Amino acid sequence: MPRPPEQTPADDAAASFAPLRPRLVRLAYRMLGSVAEAEDVVQDAYLRWHRTDRAAVRDAVGFLTQVVTRLCLDVLKSARKTRETYVGPWLPEPLISPPAEEEGDDITLTLMLALERLSPLERAAFLLHDVFGLSFDDIARTLDRDAAACRQLATRARGHVRTARPRFPVSEERGLAIAGAFFEASRSGDLAGLTALLADDVVFYGDGGGKRLAALNPIHGAVRVARFFAGIARKKPAASALLAMQSIDGLPGFVSQERDGPQTTALAIEDGRIVAIYVVRNPDKLRHLPPPAAAAPVH
Template identity: 70%
Template sequence: MLRPDDEAAASFAPLRPRLTRIAYRMLGSVAEAEDVVQDAFIRWHQTDRAAVLNPEAWLARTVGRLCLDVLKSARMKRETYIGPWLPDPVVETPEETDGDDITLTLMLALERLSPLERAAFLLHDVFGLGFEEVAQTIDRDAAACRQLASRARTHVREARPRYPVPEDRGRHIADAFFTASRNGDMAALQALLAADVVAYTDGGGKTSSALNPIYGQDKVARFFAGLARHAGRQLPPVLRPSTINGLPGFVTVEIDNVLQTMALAIDDGRISAIYVTRNPDKLRHIERM
């Protein structure tokens, strides 16, 4: 017979990956998500588990409430963040993908929602909690939760690509962009980029990066061509092509020895957004190869 400590850990362990996904989708931070899930485990250990009819729903509600508390302070941090803020990149293999269709682009759309809208949408639409359970989590009635989720759904729908490309086509476009950006090939870069493309570089004030988003095909192409000219032939090869938050991308170590991820949003065969993360605090969970 398991001791109470062992029983709590054994019942919690199978649920930890899903709870971590909930927390990460809510917060956009791997470290904060792990802290929230560990706090939820402590509460699970301390509660009367025999009285909990549905442990998974109980823990999902607990994680949701803890995330809402974290989001209150996170908004203030984002207001003083240096340069564009991007969610922590999560590098996935095909076997590791969440299957919830929430890409990095959609996570940024969630950032524009209120914490309650985000919680209602994620808990109900993505993680399958009923509105009564969502209501218990965010301390609103079920009807209000339906309205919150509906508003969030509209924002998310607007952020989805209008003309998504198949995965293999997206990988081909990403590979072509990587080659063109390393070679500084302006013509090839412009051919791959949408007219209204936006590039975001998140260094958090800790590594060199653009302090503002870069808008437009010509400016984005010139930005990457300029990086290639500055580096000459010193630019290292890609460490590994990857899927990053559901988007095709790359993990590299740049000439300044900074670990970097790049993810590409693709719509109608052209790159519509580029997300570069260089803040070392956001990359600690990604091992160098």
């Protein structure tokens, strides 16, 4: 009976790295808010893993988590400068998942935006400890700080994030029902229907990145937001096609095909009303979306 071919170093590196890739991508995405940059960072980590004396590594998960975190901190240094000159509101690249197929943590798009207000080290300490379960001793080695300093970083971050957690979270079924009703009302221009779905202090954020038409500033208040969507419907009747109801960064929402391209809409909902609307239209942030299937325009 022929002997199976011996595994090459490249085969060994790939085989040991593959089971860890989803966790590493999730960490990198939570750090960077970009699917493309997360995948680039994890690919860089794989190349370093390939060059490493893997027999000397006792904890592959810890080693690669450290590598990915440090690479992300390097990326964030330049990313922050880019976001200072970004045209209009900046939103994370939408991470899409079908209903009931979440990523295994409770970091929603709203919380991702709260993380953006943290320093890179605070963000890393919070994610590594509160989301990925690392000890502060392990985090200290990753961030090159002592454990007490890392604990303090995580505590400060936790205070910021706590205020962004919903007080009255909505069930998945109810959330998707509200998202569907919002799509219908916003595309038909139903002003009364829109107003009934919105909290009085709702905020709308549209991310076009200067590449597609979008509001340059957040729009506040139920009346102004409802009029904004009703106005779009009057100008562009029957221009939208609903492609899929999806969970978008843990929030109920949908992917739609508009006259000028695809977009994602995520809704933060509290106590049965929409408190925030996040629309991503920048085509650079939508490249990872699957190609749209045929969908009929919604009238």
